[in-house]
Structures are given as C-alpha cells and as structure tokens.
Amino acid sequence: MMGIVNSFCFSMLGSIRFAGDLSPWLVIAAAGLGAVLVALIYLRESASLAAPYNYLLPALRASSVALVILVLAGPVWHRRYTVGTLGRIVFAVDQSESMSVDDSSADTASYNRLSRALRLLTGSSSQPGWLDTLSKSHDIDVVAFSSGDPITIWSTGDDVASGSASIPSSTAGRPSDNPTESGGLTGLVPSGVRTDLSSSLQMMQASGDGDAAGVGQSKAALVLMTDGRSNEGPSATDLATSLHSAGIEVHTIGIGSPDEPDDVMIVRVERPDTVAADGTLVGSIMVGQSGMDGRELSVRVESNLDGSVLWQSNVVSDGRSQQTVPFSIAVEPIVDRIHNQSVRGVQRSTEVLDLRAVVEPMLGESTTANNSFPFRTAASIRDRRMLILDGSSRWEVRYLRNLFERDPAWEVDTLLFGPGTDMPRLRRGSQSGEFPDSRESISRYDVVVLGEIPIDPFEATDAVRLREFVSRGGGLIVIDGRYDRIAPIANKFLSDLIPVRHQDRMITTVESLLPTAVGLDQPTFHIGGDPADLEPLWQQLPVPTTVAAVTAQEGAEVWAEVQDADAARSPWLVTRLFGAGRVFYLAADQTWRWRYKVADRFHARFWNQLVAAAMQPPYSSSDEYAAIGTDKIEYSPSESPVIRARLQDTGGKAVGDATVDALIIANDQVVATVPLSVDDPARGTYQGSAGMLAEGAYQIRIRASGFDASALQASTPIWVGQWNMSESSPVGLDASGLAEIASAGGGVYLHESSAAQILERLKPLSSGTIVDSDIVVWQSFYWFWAVIVLLGVEWLMRKRAGLV
Structure with missing residues (x-):
C-alpha cells in the first residue's frame, strides 16, 4: 500500500505525503475532473436560484466528491520537529583526481577511494551508513571539495524543508556506475586537478559555526575524508587550530594506502609558445613513474586534430621518479593538414598545433587518467620583424642579429649609427635601413632592440615613436653595456619607458647571476633541464664582467639579479608593462658568453623566449x-x-x-x-x-x-584550463599530515579501516533529536468529518433555498 510515496511541503512545520498505490498526480487530476463534472451537472438545478445558492451549492457538492476521490491517493500529514539542540556535522569529501586510485593492495580493491569514502556515509545492504545513524540527532551537511569553494551535495536541512528526510543509498559499484542515484552522492566522480584541504576549513570558519558552543563541549565538527594530498591553498593545520579555538572539532579520515601505487604519467611538457611554420618543434616530455623500474616505456606525441602519431620513442625507466624525454617534430606537414581544413577566404598568420603527449599504459597501473597531457603551440606563418638599434657592432648585437637572421620566421633590420659607423647621422623614413618616422612605419615591427646608441643623433620625436610603439602593444628590449649610453637616453627621453633608475656606477666584481623567485616562474628562464635544477643551472652560466648598477622603478618586476663579491645584489633583468606592450631592460650585454663550448644551447633559447615574452602576438x-x-x-x-x-x-x-x-x-x-x-x-x-x-x-x-x-x-x-599533474604525483596517503591537522583541530585521525570509531566522537555533539510523526489522514475521522460537514452544510442550504 506504501508503494508510491510523494510529498508536498506546505511549511517548515509539516507536509502532505501521499502513500497510495496510485500516482498522486493521477488521483488529483481525477478529483479535479470529478469535481468539475459534478459542479456542471449541479448547475442545471441551481442556476435559477438567487445568489449565493446558485454557486455555493455546486461548490459544496464538488468539494465533497473531490475529497472522496482523494482518498485513493492515501494522504498522510507528516511533521518533523526538533527536541533539544542538534549538533552540527560537516562531512567534507575529497573529490580530486587522486581519489580515483583504487589501492590494489586494499581489501576493497574494486572500489576507488572516493567510492569507499561515500560508502562510509551511505552504508551498504548489510550495514547502515553514518548519515543514517546520525541524521535523527544531528544537523548534517556533506560537501565535496578539490580546489575552489566546496559544493554542498547533501544536507539534512534540505530534507527538513521538503519533509522527505531521505538518506542516499549506496550503489554496488563505483560512484560513476549510477550517476543518477538519489541524494547527489553516488553520482560523484573524481574530477579536481588540484587539492586544497583548507577550502572546507575556510568554509566552516566563514559560516560562524561554533560561536554558540557550550562551555567545555563543541556543538559542531568537521570531518575531512581525504588522502591528505594537498597541493594548493594555505595551511590546513593553522586553520584547524583557529576552528578548534572557536569550538569546532576537526577530525580526519584517511582514505587510501600510504604506499605509492604502480603508475606512469606525463608530468609536464616543455615547449616554445611559438614556432616557425616551416621549422621544427623541439621540446621535452617529463615522464613520472613509480614501480616501473627497468621497464620500457613508450612515449609519443599525437595530434588532437586527427589522432595521428607525430613522434614516438621508447625509453627504459631509470628508476628516478621523473625523467626527461626530448622530442623533435617537423611542423610543416602538420600546418599543411590544418590548412586543408581552413575556411575559404580566411587567412591565418598563425596556426595552432593542438597536440598531446601520451605514455602507453602499463600493466598493473593504478590509473590511466594521467597518461596523456594536452598542449598547444602556435606555428607562425607570417614572418616576424625586428628592429635593432645600436651605436656599434658589439658582440651582443652581432650574435643577436645572426641568431634571428638565420631564423626563416624573422626579418631583421639593423641600424648602426653614430661616430665610427657607416651612418654618422640617423636616417629617418619608412624604408628598410631607416628609423621609422611615423606610427604606421614603426608598427610594421613586432619588437625593437635598443642598444647603446649615442644620444646626439637621437631626438625627442624618435622617443615619441618608441613610446607609441610600446604603448600600442610592441615589445622593447633595452640592452645596457660598458659604454654607459643608456642612462643619458633614459634620463632625457625615456624615463617613463625604461623601468630602472641608474646609479651612475658600474659593478665589476660579479660573482653569480641569480634568477629571482618571480623569474623562475617565467618560461623565459626555462632554458633546459629539469625545472627543479634551473637555479643551479643559471649560477653555472658565465657572468658578465661589467654590469650597470640600477634600481627598479615602482611597478617593475625584477626577474634576475647579479651578486658581487660582497654578496650585494643588483637587478640584471627588469620588466614592466607599458600600455599594451612590455619593456625589458638588461643591465649587461654579455649573454653571448653563454655560447662557450655549448654554442646556441642556452643563448638561443633564452633570447627566443625573451623576445616572445616581450612582443604581442599578431592577429592570428x-x-x-x-x-x-x-x-x-x-x-x-x-x-x-x-x-x-x-x-x-x-x-x-x-x-x-x-x-x-x-x-x-x-x-x-x-x-x-x-x-x-x-x-x-x-x-x-x-x-x-x-x-x-x-x-x-x-x-x-x-x-x-x-x-x-x-x-x-x-x-x-x-x-x-590549468592542466597540472601535481594531483597525480604522489598519491599515497599522507597519514602524518592528516594526523597533524586532527591534532590541531582537537579531533582524531582514523584510517578508513577503523573509521567507524568516529561515531563515538560525533554522537555526543548533539543533546537533541529529530522527531517524525505521521497522521494517516485518509483513515482518520478528520477526513470523513470534513466530507460529512460539507454534505451537511449543502443539505441545510438546499433546505433554505427550497429544494428540499
């Protein structure tokens, strides 16, 4: 008889449920139709009567008929109310990708970590879940978190409002097996690419729970259900301490095994942002592994356009957690295939190479979700243009000019002017070999390299052209040197453009070249090897013998510094945005010394990346x-x-x-x-x-x-999208970190194998209970008295109207 249960909420005090075998909507429709038919038939008899008898009599008869038909729906009046004070519990479930690991050594290997966490909450056919155990005496929320704000996926508060108080049930398989299961729990799948353990603690802190906690006893608790692998956000331990002082207990449930599972993954792909359409894409793939020592790994680069394999190599795992695999791909065949699919009438100056790095899945891997890594590179079809200005043919200018003149994607105009050159006076115009004399002529260039030019031939109008060029999106690279010519130019014409102030001295005892923390985060400084080894690599590069002493202007960023014999530091590479463009300043001109014994290995890569960072990409x-x-x-x-x-x-x-x-x-x-x-x-x-x-x-x-x-x-x-594989390495349970959080939060840490003990800590939080009461309305005398009253009133009114 209770085969169909539906409810309609009228208020927080109670709701009407229907427990009949028939659909309540079908019964309501039948009651409405029956009432209308009875009213229409009755109107033939009462139409000639005076008001209000002509419409009240049909209404009374129709109402009584409707109530009789509604008995078939089995109406039940449900009330839920609270006796005492309920404790509040928030279960925060980690939804990040690391929770997709199924821990093959665990007894429940057929379930991944997230699925096992949810089964603790929802229970199984043989054992009730925590929600079922606590929902009658506690106010419960279940939230899912990875990075960003946690999302509430189930709440007893919602159930109270609807009057249903339903507990989501568990499925027999993984959470993704039944994404439509009630309650929003069993449809949850691992999806977050990062984990911020602090997010749920910050949510509790913002909600103000615990402010009214009783003396000596907390009325609220947060239970973190996670593997403890946090790679984003502030310290969860510090936040747990703050919550504990506010009367909120913080407990942690460790989900997973502390042992790293067998796995192979793509951690990162190093590649240039742009490459010539007829050039070669050269980069490296960082392959991570655990448990694959000595096994052969198949690594390849595929096109996301058609799935074709563009490059492939087999490497033997050397036992390190990460190893670098270099790759080289001809770009022109890929661009030709893309061109064949282009829209007619549309010209492109760049084509996007949509690629992915893939490592072939290995037998026994814990997960294959991290075996591919998408990445993109722009292939430049249009030649870029560079303007080099200098007062002499110094080594830095020679190597820089040769580097980009050899690149088929670049056109380079070099102007050497001043005393001792073939151009004593600066020629201005719109032709090659002339300094641009208009906004239109200088806009043909993508980047301008400003070397140590003499101040006499340089005029205020030339400074205006450079300033307009940068403010409209152009890139400017200023290279200082031992002739000390940049300082006068900057002070007289370009003080607002060049992002440093000169100190009228030179540093001649340089010991090392050190990227700053900001610089190490920039692709410009990734000139080879493992990013973790970048700082030692830069310290091994030949240092300049003479460096201009400068200070960075307000708003500028120092990406690298030099350190002298007294351990004093001075900026070497400084940058700042100017309008829509960017300016770089180098305090020395001796990067050509990096070519010693290694040719273009570091020098070419640094300058290509620096120029790419300086200039604005063209219209694609x-x-x-x-x-x-x-x-x-x-x-x-x-x-x-x-x-x-x-x-x-x-x-x-x-x-x-x-x-x-x-x-x-x-x-x-x-x-x-x-x-x-x-x-x-x-x-x-x-x-x-x-x-x-x-x-x-x-x-x-x-x-x-x-x-x-x-x-x-x-x-x-x-x-x-922020593709990041830090969520997949490492993935072993961080039990010590979770124990530290629980200790700071005044709670306990439990592994999932003994997690049921947490109930003994949570039950005392509540001094109240939720009481449910049901009145079977359709079997009660109230319903029949309502029908009798309606019919009785109708009979009295018929008598008064003279129909009886």
Missing part, C-alpha cells in the same frame, strides 16, 4: 574586412583573455567608428559577448577583455555594426 586570423587575435592561446581559469580586432572596408580603409563585439563560442553556441572598445580609430583597431571563462575550448569571432555577419568569417581558437 583575418578575412577581407576583419582581423582578430588574442594575447595567448592557452589560459588558466583565473586569467582573462585579451581580444584584439581590426576592421577595414572594401577599399582597405580603416573603420574606427563601429560598434564591435567579440562572440565567444563553445560547442557552436555563443556563451559570452564581449564589447570591444576603440583602440586606435586611425588604424581601425579594437580591444577588450573577456573576463574569466570556464574550462574548455572556445572559438572567438567578431560582429560589427555596418558589416553583415556572413562577411566576418575570421575566428581564432583559445583554450581555458
């Missing part, structure tokens, strides 16, 4: 009317893509007065519209920021007033 796609581009092709979820566009009419004339929007498209649907503001009306350029986007792949197109949508075909792809 254009059609007859529009060009569009972004500052990068890959973004983290916290970054905001910068979108740039240029408009022109059929005659090629710039259009600088249109209303322009960028359309952000995912899965052929417009998911966001970004207004672009006018950047330069004379050039028809526009710019805007897209804000933070959800992880995924997007296409960006533009629409503009005065242009038909079918005419604007140019688009550019971007990807949002």
